[in-house]
Amino acid sequence: MRQKLLIFGLTILFIGVIIAISIQSVESQNDMVERGKYLVDAVAACGYCHTPRAGAEYNMDMYLAGHPATESSPRYNFNMMRQSIFLLTSPKLSAFSGPFGTSFASNLTPDKETGLGEWTEKMFIDAIRTGHHQGTKDNRKIFPPMQTLTTKHYAQMSDTDLKAIWAYLKSIKPVKNEVSPILNRFGRPF
Ligand code: HEC
Numbered sequence: 001m002r003q004k005l006l007i008f009g010l011t012i013l014f015i016g017v018i019i020a021i022s023i024q025s026v027e028s029q030n031d032m033v034e035r036g037k038y039l040v041d042a043v044a045a046c047g048y049c050h051t052p053r054a055g056a057e058y059n060m061d062m063y064l065a066g067h068p069a070t071e072s073s074p075r076y077n078f079n080m081m082r083q084s085i086f087l088l089t090s091p092k093l094s095a096f097s098g099p100f101g102t103s104f105a106s107n108l109t110p111d112k113e114t115g116l117g118e119w120t121e122k123m124f125i126d127a128i129r130t131g132h133h134q135g136t137k138d139n140r141k142i143f144p145p146m147q148t149l150t151t152k153h154y155a156q157m158s159d160t161d162l163k164a165i166w167a168y169l170k171s172i173k174p175v176k177n178e179v180s181p182i183l184n185r186f187g188r189p190f
Pocket of ligand 1: 040044045046047048049094103124134135142145149154165182
């Protein structure tokens with residue numbers, strides 16, 4: 001009888017420990033997503049370019065969904081250099097044109113076809129750390145204004161913070177929005 005009670009007691013204890021561990025790991029995952037949200041929204045202001053505007057406000061239906069597919073884009077002209085103009089932006093502040101060509105803020109939502117749905121955490125962290133498209137050194141360099149942000153600023157974030165940002169980006173609502181590929185300085189695709 002005593003032995004049975006002991007086994008019963010130990011089983012209950014074991015189950016208790018397993019439940020406590022799983023609650024803790026769900027909590028730490030939640031903490032990570034919360035931290036990611038804080039970094040994206042309050043510190044790094046990723047939405048400044050990746051969330052298009054509706055007038056003066058952000059269009060929250062397009063939260064972090066990038067330059068709207070249907071929007072036209074600005075086109076830099078080299079004569080502007082004489083007027084000391086270096087960078088043009090679209091009215092929704094999500095496309096940028098300069099002597100380098102034209103760039104369009106990417107769709108950072110987890111949509112599989114048009115967002116980061118097929119990306120891995122490694123691709124994301126490597127893209128931020130190296131400044132190369134999809135984190136692959138052989139790929140093209142990420143265009144301005146994201147280029148400097150990656151290599152000179154966000155690249156300095158700790159792995160823990162970049163992982164938290166990734167965890168948060170995976171948790172947001174997927175939005176289907178096919179962002180235009182970059183254009184060269186003649187306004188043509190590469
Ligand atoms: C000043 C505007 C701006 C800000 C702020 C900004 N981005 Fe970007 N981002 C862009 C533009 C424009 C592109 C497209 C660049 C290209 O296609 O080469 C881009 C591209 C990206 C890409 C795709 C890179 C690739 O490999 O093609 C990722 C991922 C990304 N940004 C994440 C972020 C995150 C996360 C933040 C905040 C921590 C952020 N961005 C803040 C403008 C910005």
